[in-house]
Amino acid sequence: MLKIIVRGGGDLATGVIHRLWGAGFKVLVLECAKPAAIRRQVALCEAVYQGSAQVEGLTARLISSLAEADAVWEHDEVPVLVDEAADSVHAFAPDIVIDAIIAKRNLGTSSTMAPLVIALGPGFSVGADADVIVETKRGHNLGRIIRNASAAPNSGVPGNIAGYSKERVLHAPCAGVLYVVHDIGSIVEKGETIATITDGSNQVAVKATLSGLIRGMIRDGFAVTKGFKIADIDPRKEELANCFTISDKARCIAGSVLELVCRYAQEKQK
Incomplete structure (x- = not known):
């Protein structure tokens, strides 16, 4: 089984984690000590504050060391470790590292961290920072897999919903x-x-x-x-359920990440 680390547990990262978990992959989530997600109802990083968090059938559980991860996986849950600097990457020796912090800049991810390093959104360069980038900007290219360029720069303008941005x-x-x-x-x-x-x-x-x-x-x-x-x-006042479910944007990005992970798994088996 592949060993996968996801840096970050916000709402977009949670979409990725949920999709990987649903496909049967074991994931270790690395978070900071004080996550600042605003879509808290669909952010597994809330486990840092509460000890555990649930999103659409998936439970994330806070652990204090890598040694506790196996017990969490045995219960079909996802372990969350506070490790903002990703110091545990060396000891865990993952096959894949996914930077899903969405900080609009690189917070320490390197293409040397694992055989496959995937970064989400702007702030990364293919080669030095990651092997591949997934576009996170809404629009025609959302979820596009980028192998020889960079994601669209951060515009600072939120996506348009019902005429409001x-x-x-x-x-x-x-x-x-x-x-x-x-x-x-x-x-x-x-x-x-x-x-x-x-x-x-x-x-x-x-x-x-x-x-x-x-x-x-x-x-x-x-x-x-x-x-x-x-x-x-x-x-859209009628969209209450959306507050508690993974967004279309997160699912689109997650699909691209799953594609990359599955392709890597196939190639590794050859």
């Missing part, structure tokens, strides 16, 4: 500790306070930029910096 994503207006007023799944109106940010004696309200459904919200009590991505509003 930049308005959908909210960023912290200041630094401080965020406290949730309306969490994921709540329907809010434009101008309504959905969270507050407190820095000492100062409290700043974060207001909805449009009416809709809160699809993503960073964890209550999370310390944010100014400009930090903190929430996502979907203008």
